[in-house]
Amino acid sequence: MQTEKEDEDDASCEEYVARSDFTGSGTDQLSFSRGDRLLVHAKPSSEWWWAELQGVIGYVPAGYLSQDAAGEEEEDPSIEDPWQDEEYFGNYGTLRLHLEMLSDKSRTEAYRQVILSNSASLSSKRVMDLGCGTGIISLFCAQLARPSMVYAVEASSMAEYTRQLVKQNGCDEVVTVLQGRAEDIELPEQVDVLVSEWMGNCLLFEFMVESVLLARDRWLRDGGTMWPSSAALTLVPCQADSYYAEKMAFWERPYGLDFTPLQPLAQQEFFTKPKFSHIIDPCDCLAAPCDVISLDMYTLQVGDLEEMKGQFHFCVEKSAVFHGFTAWFTVCFESLEAGGAIVELNTGPNSGPTHWKQTLFMLDWPVSVCAGDSISGTIVLQRNPVWRRHMTVTLHWTIKGSTDNPDNSQAGTKSFPMWR
Numbered sequence: 001m002q003t004e005k006e007d008e009d010d011a012s013c014e015e016y017v018a019r020s021d022f023t024g025s026g027t028d029q030l031s032f033s034r035g036d037r038l039l040v041h042a043k044p045s046s047e048w049w050w051a052e053l054q055g056v057i058g059y060v061p062a063g064y065l066s067q068d069a070a071g072e073e074e075e076d077p078s079i080e081d082p083w084q085d086e087e088y089f090g091n092y093g094t095l096r097l098h099l100e101m102l103s104d105k106s107r108t109e110a111y112r113q114v115i116l117s118n119s120a121s122l123s124s125k126r127v128m129d130l131g132c133g134t135g136i137i138s139l140f141c142a143q144l145a146r147p148s149m150v151y152a153v154e155a156s157s158m159a160e161y162t163r164q165l166v167k168q169n170g171c172d173e174v175v176t177v178l179q180g181r182a183e184d185i186e187l188p189e190q191v192d193v194l195v196s197e198w199m200g201n202c203l204l205f206e207f208m209v210e211s212v213l214l215a216r217d218r219w220l221r222d223g224g225t226m227w228p229s230s231a232a233l234t235l236v237p238c239q240a241d242s243y244y245a246e247k248m249a250f251w252e253r254p255y256g257l258d259f260t261p262l263q264p265l266a267q268q269e270f271f272t273k274p275k276f277s278h279i280i281d282p283c284d285c286l287a288a289p290c291d292v293i294s295l296d297m298y299t300l301q302v303g304d305l306e307e308m309k310g311q312f313h314f315c316v317e318k319s320a321v322f323h324g325f326t327a328w329f330t331v332c333f334e335s336l337e338a339g340g341a342i343v344e345l346n347t348g349p350n351s352g353p354t355h356w357k358q359t360l361f362m363l364d365w366p367v368s369v370c371a372g373d374s375i376s377g378t379i380v381l382q383r384n385p386v387w388r389r390h391m392t393v394t395l396h397w398t399i400k401g402s403t404d405n406p407d408n409s410q411a412g413t414k415s416f417p418m419w420r
């Protein structure tokens with residue numbers, strides 16, 4: 001018989017249905033599968049609830065749960081396809097994106113350099129090229145080295161053409177194209193090297209990296225090599241005068257008229273989401289850039305991707321208007337030979353241009369800063385619990401005046417959806 005307290009607890013418990021799978025990270029998060037019925041005991045915050053599943057208790061992301069049974073009938077599109085694979089792989093089935101990537105010399109030459117500088121060590125190695133697209137990396141392997149086999153895995157319809165390109169270039173003895181998602185295909189053997197070009201805007205957008213980690217855990221032999229081997233997200237406070245003038249200052253006096261009542265609209269429309277494909281000029285950087293998140297591709301776990309946190313502390317080097325932060329990434333490819341040369345692909349303003357360009361996060365209002373001021377804070381990349389290729393980037397910052405400008409101290413925070 002339940003005690004009054006237990007009755008009371010049951011009364012406060014509410015049953016919810018999981019709309020999507022969730023892999024918890026750490027000991028206090030509860031993993032579950034789509035369709036599981038969870039008992040929610042408490043809602044300490046709007047994002048994380050305290051729930052129970054088959055006697056196990058832990059934190060669950062509230063966004064994953066829906067209460068109304070009716071929700072099951074009107075399937076929310078995100079439940080059907082939280083990875084939006086139909087649209088995602090549909091896009092990669094056309095040439096537009098492949099042309100953009102192949103036209104990116106910094107990107108493509110970096111992968112070619114990796115193969116070239118490891119060509120001797122690649123002899124007799126088994127390679128998996130995850131998300132091979134047109135197969136360029138696999139063709140580099142077959143052309144510049146003597147691997148025993150390259151498994152070129154591609155989920156989109158481009159794979160049919162990739163097979164033709166492999167044959168057209170006389171590489172079909174070495175390269176085998178497998179059409180399918182890396183998560184679903186079967187290889188006849190484990191591989192020595194897992195190479196992939198998985199990086200998205202702000203490094204993680206698209207979350208293709210999850211597929212790479214799953215393939216690592218399933219197909220890379222112990223002691224095998226991950227290319228890239230590591231990745232880092234870099235941040236810098238910046239001025240963005242021309243972007244600000246174009247989107248915000250414009251409304252001050254267009255054709256001699258005062259359109260400033262539209263500025264709150266402009267802020268909402270143009271500064272709510274990050275501006276990807278921004279090109280930051282090195283002189284727009286207000287401080288030395290700082291790596292805020294570093295990924296080790298050998299130890300990174302899928303659960304780690306739910307929330308990635310980084311800290312920063314910038315010393316402002318010149319008096320300017322602080323419009324926002326700019327982010328970019330760098331990936332490194334370790335040598336197959338111990339101590340061999342590392343190849344780096346840096347998508348920042350001091351390296352060759354790439355199709356990723358950089359990502360600009362505009363503050364709601366610019367702030368004047370002086371040389372000697374400090375800008376400290378944190379960046380949090382929160383993976384979208386429903387749309388699994390998306391995330392929200394939250395920046396918290398505090399500006400502290402330098403000794404000769406002590407009263408300029410202010411704090412701010414802003415969340416930027418990428419893109420839902």
Ligand SMILES: NC(=[NH2+])NCCC[C@H]1O[C@@H](n2cnc3c(N)ncnc32)[C@H](O)[C@@H]1O
Nearest residue numbers: 092131133154155156181182197198199211
């Ligand atoms: N750097 C990126 N942001 N995107 C560039 C690589 C993306 C290529 O990998 C393919 N691709 C992406 N995910 C997968 C997957 N899980 N399995 C197979 N192919 C994939 C996709 O169809 C495309 O051809």
